[in-house]
Amino acid sequence: MEIVEGSRRSRQEESGRDQGERPRVGHDAPPGAGDPRAGDVGSVGIDPISGYQRFTFGLLTLSEGINFIPVAMGLFGIGEVLASTEESAKRQVLKTALAGLLPTKDDWIRARGALVRGSFLGFLIGALPGGGAIIASFASYAVEKRISKHPEKFGRGAIEGVAGPEAANNAAASGAFIPLFTLGLPSNAATAMIFAALLLHGLRPGPLLFTANPDLVWGVIASMYIGNLMLLALNLPLIGIFVQMLRVPYPVLAPLIVLFCLVGAYSVNNSVVDVWVLISFGILGYFSRKLRFDAAPLILALILGPIMENSLRQSLIASRGDFSVFFGRPISAALLAAALALVLLPALRWGVGLWARRAAVGTRVALP
Incomplete structure (x- = not known):
């Protein structure tokens, strides 16, 4: 073909010689x-x-x-x-x-780590109230680019930058059903539509849904597997049609x-x-x-900015302006420390790498 x-x-x-x-x-x-x-x-x-x-x-x-x-x-x-x-x-x-x-065998080998990381990350983000496939996809792409040994290849066809976000996107769609069925909290627009449809049929999503209507819950879980198999069966034969766009x-x-x-x-x-x-x-x-x-x-x-702002201001209103509410309890302190580590460690790693590169060419600079 x-x-x-x-x-x-x-x-x-x-002009590859003019990299400078x-x-x-x-x-x-x-x-x-x-x-x-x-x-x-x-x-x-x-x-x-x-x-x-x-x-x-x-x-x-x-x-x-x-x-x-x-x-x-x-x-x-x-x-x-x-x-x-x-x-x-x-x-x-x-x-x-x-x-x-x-995908070739080499593509599968290179993408397996991104597939696993994207699946776990997407599932966790999808399970969070307010999460969703969009956040999971961009978060997975950012993670894969950050941990990659060749981040310059991202945006130019790196298989990790495709496999990770796609796995996260699919996993987030499944994870979004966890807060919907267990807590009755829709995490995005799609689950909100499902929530409204269940209410119209007299069903109340929540902890009792598993005991009152187990056939519905397991039917939804089975539909996820069936849907993925149908997508696989439809997409593979249509690859030849999709690539005609390149013409x-x-x-x-x-x-x-x-x-x-x-x-x-x-x-x-x-x-x-x-x-x-x-x-x-x-x-x-x-x-x-x-x-x-x-x-x-x-x-x-x-x-995420509006979500963070609302949570910050609601917390300060509840604590009457006391910022100790963010680090006064073990869970909140651990989450805050993890967030600071995610921000500071990559910057520190970048600084050490920059110092090492400049030291290698004889220009030693001190970190600020």
Whole structure:
């Protein structure tokens, strides 16, 4: 079977001898570094505690906050298209069998760790109230990129960067049923719909659901296995159709991507403001790619920022402004220590690595 394989060679790749001219801002930055004000994007809208509007600039559309969809499409859709316009593309036709499109033995070996880590991480995040497949996918991608020995390959087809987030995405969908069935707490929009459907049928999700309606619970669990098998049976034969997208010339494909992104952003709230948000974050995504900064933490900040702010303020209101509530008990102190370790240890590791690299070339610098 003939397929088209797009092999893109950017100006930097064509002039591989000029590596010193490539922007290395993000390369020399600690993991997860970026604008510390990026999390402020999640604070746009009505204050959930006081009811005041924040950073809305008089626009009613922004009173509900900045939607995740235009931001994600701008960073990873428009930004990718803008960056790709600077690259010279050479598309060549290769002949290969359908079996050549499937993961090889080496791919499975390289992806097995990412599959296990993504499955556990996605299941845990999905089981948390407020978690979901989106958070799990981006968290898994960030973890895999951070622990990888070759993080520069992420975004260029690294199998770990595909296997981990996909495993986390699927595991989070299953884990979301745990708080729904055990506590009666829907963790995302999909489980909220299921929660409402169960209530309409006179069923009350909670601890008693397992004893009162065990057939329903085990039927849902069985449907997960059946659904995955059906997806496997449908997707494998359709690979040959999916790869035909590579036959579309990129000068034709790029405007279509931009068009679909614009239509998708506008359809969220039928607002032009979302289109401007898409364009703004598309430009930001372009410069993030040029400077080699990872845009995924911004998505996580947009999703988790409002949740963290609400939890912080509710805790302070309950404790009457006493910050000792966050470290006065063993569980909260352990969670806070783990969070600080996740932030400080990668930066410390980056600093030691930077010092070692500079010491190797005779330029010894002291860590701040």
